[in-house]
Amino acid sequence: MKLKKTIAVTELRALLENKIPVQILDVRPKEEREEWIIPGSIFVDVYDQLKSGEKDLFSEALIPKNTPVITVCAAGKTSLIAMEQLRKNGIEAYSLDGGMRAWTSAWNTATTVDRLGTTIMQIRRTGKGCLSYLLESKGEVIVIDASLDAAVYSTIANKKNWKIKYVIDTHIHADHFSRGKELAEISGASLYLPKQRAIAYPFNPIQDGTMLRFGDAVLEAIHTPGHTHESYSYSVNDESLFTGDTLFTEGVGRPDLKATKEIAKEKASLLYQSLKKIMSLKDTLNIYPGHTSNPVPFDELLISKKLQEIKHKVAVLQLNEDGFVASLLKKIPETPPNYEAIVQLNLKGEANGVDLIELEAGANRCAIS
Template sequence: MSTERLRELLERGTPVTVLDVRPAVERAEWSIPGSVHADAYDALRRGDSTALADFHPTNGDRVVTVCAAGKTSKLAAERLRARGLDAVSLEGGMRAWSLAWNTAEVPCPGSTARIVQLRRTGKGCLSYLIGSNGDAAVVDASLEPRIYHRVAEEHGWRIRTVLETHVHADHLSRARALAGDTGARLCLPTTDRVSFEYAPLKDGDIVRVRSAGLRALHTPGHTPESVCYLLDEHALFTGDTLFLAAVGRPDLEASAEQARHRARALHRSLQRLVALPPDTLVLPAHTSEPVVFDGRPISATLGEVQERTSLLRETEEAFVSQILTRLPPTPPNHHRIVALNEAGSLPDDPTELEAGANRCAVA
């Protein structure tokens, strides 16, 4: 079964049991929402006849088996079919699933714009389509351009502007490709990191989406160029600077000394953000959990984020010390991903580079 077919089934709520047969340590990194787990990888690989003998579907009769790349899951499906079950394997496994997506409408009282959150359900990347009076802007495009076209057309919008909050390290940016496909203006925070043409944005600049406005707030720390975009003073697109219960990491593509300097800058940036009204809606570029197909936006008010995130209440010295000792492992392939994003290039097959969970947050 293809990723797109499984995505459609989950989006419609069609009964299907997704059986993950990877080792537990791999599943802990990332998984398909609602899937069940059987740690049968080793048993299947060695041809153990008892592998999955006790498994029974939990959500309807159809079973879709999944592994890392779609090979061992074929063995699992064959074993289940031999027992008379309706079982198929997910083509390409979790690597292919990294491109699966779903959407949620984001209510934003006080703004003339409508917001659609587009979520890469396996990888946790969050991007946004903002529409107003027929025009639209995209923030932090991480999906194929055709998907933004499709969702914009469903709402009667035309994409006029494509914005990035920073040069990403955990996924390949589709911003330049989307701007090229649509003829939209490509906007990035002012930086000398990239080698392609773009419209530079500095602190305080406003990007119009018809009657709505996105104000750029320079928030260095996660990267030197990072910005957040404040929509009509009500919704804040925070990129990787601030998450719903964590903050951005300051160490990627940085020496130890640079990471400490950036951690100090990040503290100042976060203090600027928490000074905004507490009912400001926070819309980050990532989430750490698989995104379920429930149509509910991943968001919180700034006040809620402050309550959840103890690092926001620390002094600068304590913040720097704590964030540098809590750093998670670096994102897989981040050096190669950053190089491609700085060049504005995309490989023919991004699934190998992008496999795995994102690791840009520090809680």
């Protein structure tokens, strides 16, 4: 039987999830590796040599002979050359189809149960850093910030015989196309979105104090503008707070997207007030952010911290309003690519004919720490 040459993102994802040993070999240029990696991958600095046709580049590399090797580059071409060379050395090797561009759709999960028995499943888009949540009580589910294929969420729910009752977003996203609308459609759930006039399709509006009940659990909306005007945080059972891009475990949201300096200042000030509101909640709240700035390992460990811990750790939270605003405006990170196009798609609610892998490529840059 002839071995296939490539492995799909879905296949590699499943191998990593099931803890099947593979060695991922990154052959991209070093600068690209500094942007984003596949957790657990090793780096061999051979990109230029591979491109220039040099042979036998891996005979000296320390690659385990008894574990299959997956070669990775940016788009899945140079990794094919690396795969062929490894096979010549007698190593079982495959090239990741579509490379790191395609890897942005890979995901893994981490799960916990709160004191009321509510399941909190964090679904992590490891190739990009977006975090979405599937919350379940007595078989009823709320999904927050669906950023992966709608089928990922509906399949998880169906397998467990759960019914998705509500689909909600924390805000209008600028780094990924929201799959919330599609998920609500395919699962027969009600779509709730922050109240605003920008979105062109029908939805149920969320306002400060809106409550959504699922099973024995209750989710309450808290308006926390700043990152965007329509940003909300969601408190569940007074025990967990889903903060979207307002508060992260290591930093706070960025207030600048689509804003002049004046508006960015105003939004930073709004963010300060919103964070003050969050800081006044109880210290034991578990904070679940909408993003992480690092690739998420397949370790099943939740990305979450107690509010108290974040208060101490994130230095800008100790500043007064003027200090906070000045500090944020100084540290605003590079604007993410394609954010305007992504916002437009989210306002329209459909992405037919759009290459989402291309559009959503690249790490998120939502946080300021």
